[in-house]
Every structure is written in structure tokens, then in C-alpha cells.
Amino acid sequence: MTNQKLRIYLNIFLLALIFxxxxxxxxxxGHISYQKDFSKKQNTFLGGKGTIYxxxxxxxxxxRNKIVGEPAYFYLKTNRSFDSAKVSIEYKISDHVFQDNxxxxxxxxxxxxxxxxxxxxxxxxNNVLDSLxxxxxxxxxxxxxxxxxxxxxxxxxxxxLRQANFSSLLVYNYNLKNDFVLxxxxxxxxxxxxxxxxxxxxxxxxxxxxxxxKFDFALRSLNQENEKKADIFVYLNQDIIFSKNFSVEELNRxxxxxxxxxxxxxxxxxxxxxxxxxxxxxxxxxYMHKLVFLHKVNxxxxxxxxxxxxxxxxxxxxxxxxxCLNKLNINEDVFEVNQIFKQFNFKSLNKGINNVKSxxxxxxxxxxxxxxxxxxxxxxxxxxxxxxxVVMDDYxxxxxxxxxxxxxxxxxxxxxxxxxxxxxxxxxxYRFIVSAPFLKGDDLDKYLEIKNIKIELQGKNLFEKVRExxxx
Amino acid sequence: xxxxxxxxxLNYCREFFYFLGKFLMLSFVLEIFxxxxxxxxxNLNIFLFLFLLFFMFLILFKNIDDKN
Numbered sequence: 001m002t003n004q005k006l007r008i009y010l011n012i013f014l015l016a017l018i019f020x021x022x023x024x025x026x027x028x029x030g031h032i033s034y035q036k037d038f039s040k041k042q043n044t045f046l047g048g049k050g051t052i053y054x055x056x057x058x059x060x061x062x063x064r065n066k067i068v069g070e071p072a073y074f075y076l077k078t079n080r081s082f083d084s085a086k087v088s089i090e091y092k093i094s095d096h097v098f099q100d101n102x103x104x105x106x107x108x109x110x111x112x113x114x115x116x117x118x119x120x121x122x123x124x125x126n127n128v129l130d131s132l133x134x135x136x137x138x139x140x141x142x143x144x145x146x147x148x149x150x151x152x153x154x155x156x157x158x159x160x161l162r163q164a165n166f167s168s169l170l171v172y173n174y175n176l177k178n179d180f181v182l183x184x185x186x187x188x189x190x191x192x193x194x195x196x197x198x199x200x201x202x203x204x205x206x207x208x209x210x211x212x213x214k215f216d217f218a219l220r221s222l223n224q225e226n227e228k229k230a231d232i233f234v235y236l237n238q239d240i241i242f243s244k245n246f247s248v249e250e251l252n253r254x255x256x257x258x259x260x261x262x263x264x265x266x267x268x269x270x271x272x273x274x275x276x277x278x279x280x281x282x283x284x285x286x287y288m289h290k291l292v293f294l295h296k297v298n299x300x301x302x303x304x305x306x307x308x309x310x311x312x313x314x315x316x317x318x319x320x321x322x323x324c325l326n327k328l329n330i331n332e333d334v335f336e337v338n339q340i341f342k343q344f345n346f347k348s349l350n351k352g353i354n355n356v357k358s359x360x361x362x363x364x365x366x367x368x369x370x371x372x373x374x375x376x377x378x379x380x381x382x383x384x385x386x387x388x389x390v391v392m393d394d395y396x397x398x399x400x401x402x403x404x405x406x407x408x409x410x411x412x413x414x415x416x417x418x419x420x421x422x423x424x425x426x427x428x429x430y431r432f433i434v435s436a437p438f439l440k441g442d443d444l445d446k447y448l449e450i451k452n453i454k455i456e457l458q459g460k461n462l463f464e465k466v467r468e469x470x471x472x
Numbered sequence: 473x474x475x476x477x478x479x480x481x482l483n484y485c486r487e488f489f490y491f492l493g494k495f496l497m498l499s500f501v502l503e504i505f506x507x508x509x510x511x512x513x514x515n516l517n518i519f520l521f522l523f524l525l526f527f528m529f530l531i532l533f534k535n536i537d538d539k540n
Contacts, residue, residue, distance in 0.1 A: 003483050010491040018498060025509040048513045079508050428508060 025079045030461035034076070035454040038065035051077045052453055060441060066094075067448045069441025072434040074453070079428060082459035085110075085418040089124060090452040092411050096445040101438045103128055103388040106448065108416060111424045111431040115228075115276045116201035119433045120423075122416045123173050123402045128386065130404050145174060148398040157399060172386040172400035177237055180268045180381040187211050188289045195284040195291075195373055199300040199320075199362075200277040205370075205381050207290035209266040213259065214287040219246050220254030223278040230275035232259070236267060246275075256283060268381040290379045292370040298362075305359035309378050312369030313348040314389050315356065319363050328358035337363060353378055388437070411451060420457075482533055489526040496523060 024032070036052035053075055055061065060069035076085075089108065097104060104127040109119035136148040139156050147157040154160040160169075166178065187210055206213065219230050230251060234242040242261055259271075273281060280300050298320075299306050319325050319337045327336045330348045337344050337360070348354050353375065356365060365371065368387045372378040384390065386398065405414040423430055436448050460468065496519060499510045510516065 003487055006484065006487050007490070010487065011494075014491065014495055014498070017495075018502070021502075021509050021513060022506075024513065025506055046515055046518055048511050048515055051512060077508065077512065079506070079512075 026462055027080065027457075027459075028462040030082075030459045030464070031457060032078075032082075033454065033456045035452065037452050039449075039451045052455065053077070055450065060439075062444055062447060065450050067434060067436060067450065068439055068444055068446065070434070070436045070439045072436075074432050074434070076430040076432065076455060077428050078430065078457065080459070080465070081425060082420050082457040084458045085420055085430075086456040086458075087416045087418060088413065088452075088454040088456075089416070089450070090411055090413050091124075092449040092451060093125070094445060094447045094449070096443065097438055097447070098127075100446065101127075104438050105388070105436075106438075107435040109433045109435065110418050110420065111433070112422055113274070114424050114426070116274055118201075119435075120418070121433070121435060122418065124414045124416065125405055125412060126172070126386070126402060128392070129172060129398070129400055129402055132398065133404055136398070144401070144403075146398075146400045146402065148400065150396040153396075160397060166383045168394070168396040169383055170386045170390065170395045170398045171383050172398065172402055174399050174401045175238070176383055176399065178381070178383055179237075181266065182207055182209075182290065182379060185209050185266075185290070191287055191289050193286045193291075193374065193377065195286055196302045196306055197280055197282040197300045197362075198284065199280050199298045201272075201274050202281065202297070203270065203272045203294040205292050205294065205379075206269050206271060206286070206288040207267070207379060207381070208264060208269065208288060212287070213261040213264055213269055215259045215271070215285065216256055217259075217284040218254045218256045218282050219251055219273075219275065220280050220282060221248075221251040221278060222280055224252050228276050228279060230273065230279050233272045233274070234259075234261065235270040235272070236264070241269075251279060254282070286377075289377060291377050292372045292379060292381075294370060294382075295368065296364065296366040297371045298364045299360075300362045302360070302362050305357070306362070307373065308356045308365060309372045309375055310354050310356065310365075310367055310369055311352075311378070311380055312367040312389060313350055313354055314367055315346045315348075315354075316343050316366040317346060317356075317363055318343045318366075319360070321362065324361040324363060326358050326360035328356060328360065328363075330354060330356050420459075482530075485526060485529060489523070489530055492519060492523045492526060496520065 034051040036050060038055065055065065055074040056072065060067055060072050062068050087108070091106075093104065093106070104125065105123070106125040107121040108124050109121035112118045112120050132148055133146070136150055137152040139147040139149075141147060141157050145157070147160070166176075185207060213234065221228050228251060229248065230246040232242075232244050232246075233240050241264075242259070277298075297308060315330065317328070317337055319340050322340050325338055325340065327334055329335075330346055331350050331354055333348060335344065335346050355375075368385070368389070370378070370380060370382070384395070386400070403415070405412040407413070420430065434448070434450070439446060439448060496516065499514075499516055502509050503511060
């Protein structure tokens with residue numbers, strides 16, 4: 001071969017290579033598929049850093065792809081944004097996990113908001129539902145939702161909805177519209193309750209009847225150098241009926257804000273305060289008699305300790321400041337939080353409302369349930385959801401939005417659909433979470449091995465992207 | 473014959489050296505304007521190392537044409 005010929009062939013090869021790489025970069029037809037085989041222990045010699053990477057953190061991994069502590073994360077790098085993703089994940093749950101856990105629930109999610117680390121989670125594997133899918137009577141609704149009955153009493157879920165008693169219903173990954181009414185609710189005139197200062201995002205429910213939805217509070221930024229913002233949203237069912245954005249100046253001043261919405265119909269109202277952990281909610285006065293917080297209360301600089309009530313017996317408690325390390329009482333039992341940033345899991349055997357009391361100056365208390373700051377203000381407007389502390393004998397019906405994984409040998413394969421329109425994207429990366437609460441990080445034989453992840457992305461094609469860019 | 477073989481090999485090496493140079497230059501330009509386009513799929517370190525080897529090799533044998 002002459003030099004001339006060789007040069008031509010090499011130039012053609014170079015142009016073809018660049019063309020392929022540009023094609024992969026722009027994905028002109030709006031769809032592309034990425035795959036990562038985590039079971040390969042070595043990186044390929046010539047390969048780049050890839051599109052699915054950074055499975056970690058490293059201290060929660062063994063052999064690069066076995067997760068022993070949760071949560072774990074991985075990133076998807078795409079050079080352009082996409083609308084949806086179909087994720088196919090191959091994984092193995094170790095035998096030791098099955099031996100030691102009655103309830104195994106594994107979820108995966110995509111980051112929606114970095115300020116409050118809000119992930120949209122999708123169920124990947126649930127051993128209780130897999131077993132009930134085979135033993136209970138199963139009806140698949142039009143939207144793919146599965147309705148399970150211990151004994152067949154209703155032909156489908158709509159039939160069940162007519163009887164309006166949800167006391168024996170469990171939901172899983174399903175948001176059921178529930179017109180909750182407290183039958184004996186009495187308005188208390190001039191009611192006022194000062195709630196301890198709270199840090200970061202919180203969601204709470206208030207019940208009202210013939211009264212205004214009224215709260216006073218101040219949102220103050222602890223770190224005035226950072227450009228932070230906060231928002232408040234009030235929902236009736238799923239609809240936003242009020243929203244306000246707090247500017248950086250407002251947060252730096254920390255002035256008192258009065259939320260007062262008159263003329264609202266009787267019912268449960270959801271109030272969401274969305275902010276980073278360096279925003280404090282203080283001077284918080286509730287004029288509502290019934291008020292509960294969802295999933296967490298992050299108490300900040302409480303003056304005389306705290307007194308919290310929860311309907312769940314499994315509590316995850318963490319101290320974020322060394323001066324707040326202290327003993328705490330859960331009902332009659334005494335526990336101690338003696339390390340900062342370490343999550344302590346405490347469990348009480350009580351089945352009713354649990355009382356958590358401490359002289360500490362603040363802790364982060366989390367559970368799958370609800371919290372209130374007085375016994376009287378507690379109410380439960382939520383339909384029970386399937387979780388580790390549920391006693392199945394108490395329930396006869398389950399409504400679940402979950403597909404059982406397929407199984408080959410010891411490997412499970414689950415396929416999930418993610419909406420990426422609202423997903424948070426930074427440095428061309430989507431951030432995914434792997435949530436497996438059964439992994440405590442204390443036993444290396446209990447692991448979740450991620451073998452393979454394939455992500456098929458769908459979005460606008462190049463023509464639509466250009467039109468969107470030019471605002472046509 | 474030996475010299476002919478040596479000369480041809482050297483010419484091929486030179487062509488691969490030019491090719492690698494073009495590829496690396498194009499990669500750097502593309503990476504500046506379209507970050508991630510090359511590095512996502514290709515590990516450029518290996519090609520930079522190869523380029524360096526070719527460079528050293530060609531410097532060592534740069535006078536071979538003159539001698540022939």
C-alpha cells in the first residue's frame with residue numbers, strides 16, 4: 001500500500017469516527033440507549049469514562065458493585081436533556097438478606113430538587129408484594145395498578161371505592177385521592193400553639209372546618225453568604241391553592257410571615273415548605289388545632305428540649321450538632337444519641353401513638369409515619385402504606401403500582417419508567433439513588449449486587465430542539 | 473531490501489503519527505466546544521502516549537532518508 005492510499009484510508013476512518021461520536025452526542029432522532037455492565041471488574045483499556053458511572057459512595061460498596069449500605073447513588077451523563085427513561089436493571093440480592101429480613105423493599109429514584117434532595121422513587125423489588133401477588137386475589141386495573149384482596153369481595157377497585165372505608169386498605173406506590181373527614185372535629189376558638197424551630201424542608205397536614213387556614217412563621221437563612229431560596233405551597237388534594245417564593249433578601253431579614261387563607265371548605269390541607277437545610281423555620285405559631293408533620297421533623301435549637309408524638313414505632317434519629325447529643329425517651333425506654341451525623345434506629349414495641357421526649361437542643365427525627373407536637377393535635381389523614389412495620393393480618397386489601405421483576409437463576413431483572421422532564425440536571429448529569437433500607441452496612445454478606453443497568457432515553461429530536469431554541 | 477523495508481516502515485509510522493496528531497487535535501477542539509463528545513467514549517491518555525512514542529521514534533530515525 002502506498003503512503004498516499006494509507007493516508008486516504010486513515011482520513012476516512014477519522015471522519016467516520018468523528019461522525020459517529022457527533023451522532024452519539026446530538027442523538028438527532030431523540031432516542032439513545034446506554035448500558036453499563038457493573039459485573040466487569042476492570043475498565044476497558046481504550047474506553048472513556050462512560051455515561052453511567054460513579055456508583056457509590058465507595059465506603060458502601062464491596063467489589064465495586066455490591067452495595068452493603070444504603071443509600072447508594074450513580075450518575076447518568078447525557079450531552080442533552082431527555083424527556084423519559086426506561087431503565088432496565090439486573091441485580092442480585094444476597095441469600096443472607098433473605099434469611100434475615102421479612103420485608104425487603106428496594107427502590108430506585110431520580111433527583112428532582114437538589115435543595116431538599118427530593119428524589120422521585122420507583123419500586124424495583126418488594127418481597128411481600130411478590131408473595132401476595134401469588135396468594136391473594138389479583139385484579140389489574142386499566143392503568144396497570146394492581147388491586148389485591150385477601151378474600152374476593154369486590155369485582156374491581158372502583159367497586160371497592162364505593163364503600164368508602166379505607167381502614168383495611170394498604171397502598172404501595174399509589175397516590176389515592178382521599179376526601180378525609182374527621183367526624184367529631186370541633187373548632188377551638190382562639191387556639192394558638194407555638195411549634196419549635198425547624199430546619200430545612202417540611203411537609204405538614206392541617207385539618208380545618210369553618211375557620212381560616214392560619215399560620216405565622218419566619219424563614220431565616222443561617223448562611224447569609226449563600227444565595228438560597230425557599231418556597232411555600234398549600235395543596236387541597238393535589239391542587240396548589242397558594243404558593244409563595246421567599247427571596248434571598250426576605251430570608252436574610254427573617255421577617256414574620258402570616259399565612260391566612262379564609263373561606264376554605266372543610267378538609268385536610270397539605271402545606272409544603274421547600275428549602276435547603278440552612279433555612280430555619282422559626283416563631284412558628286399554628287392556629288390550627290389538628291396538625292401533623294409528614295415523615296420528619298428536623299428540630300433546631302429547641303430551648304427546653306422537645307416532646308414529639310408519632311404513629312410509627314420505627315424511628316431514625318440523628319443529631320446534627322455535637323452540643324445536642326443527649327439521651328431520649330421513646331415511651332418508657334431510654335436511648336442515647338452519642339455520635340453526631342450517625343443515624344440511630346430505635347424501635348418501640350408500642351402499637352399506638354409513641355412519645356419521643358428529650359432535653360436535647362434539637363435532632364432530626366424520621367419515620368415512615370406522621371409527627372405532631374402534642375397528643376391532641378395528632379390525626380392521621382393518610383391511607384396506610386405498605387412498610388416494614390405493617391402487620392398484614394390487619395389488612396384485607398392492597399392497591400399497588402408495582403410490577404414483579406422477572407428472574408433468571410439468582411438474578412432479578414426489573415424495568416422502570418422515569419419521567420425526566422422535572423429531573424434535576426447538573427453538569428450534564430442526572431443523579432439516581434438506590435434505596436435499599438434492608439442494607440445496614442454492618443454485614444458484608446448482606447449485599448445488593450448491581451450487575452447491569454441499561455437506560456433507554458427518549459426526548460425531542462434535533463429538529464424540535466432547534467425549533468424550541470429559536471422559540472418558533 | 474533491508475533498507476527498503478526500514479524506509480517503508482518509517483513512512484507508515486510517519487503516516488500514523490500524522491493521523492494521531494490530527495485525531496488528537498480534532499478531539500481537543502471538539503472537547504472545547506462540545507464537552508464530553510470524545511472523553512465519554514474514548515480514553516485519550518492512551519492515544520497521547522502512543523503519539524509520544526511515535527514522536528520519539530521518528531526523532532530517533534529522522535536522518536534515515538538522508539543516509540539512503
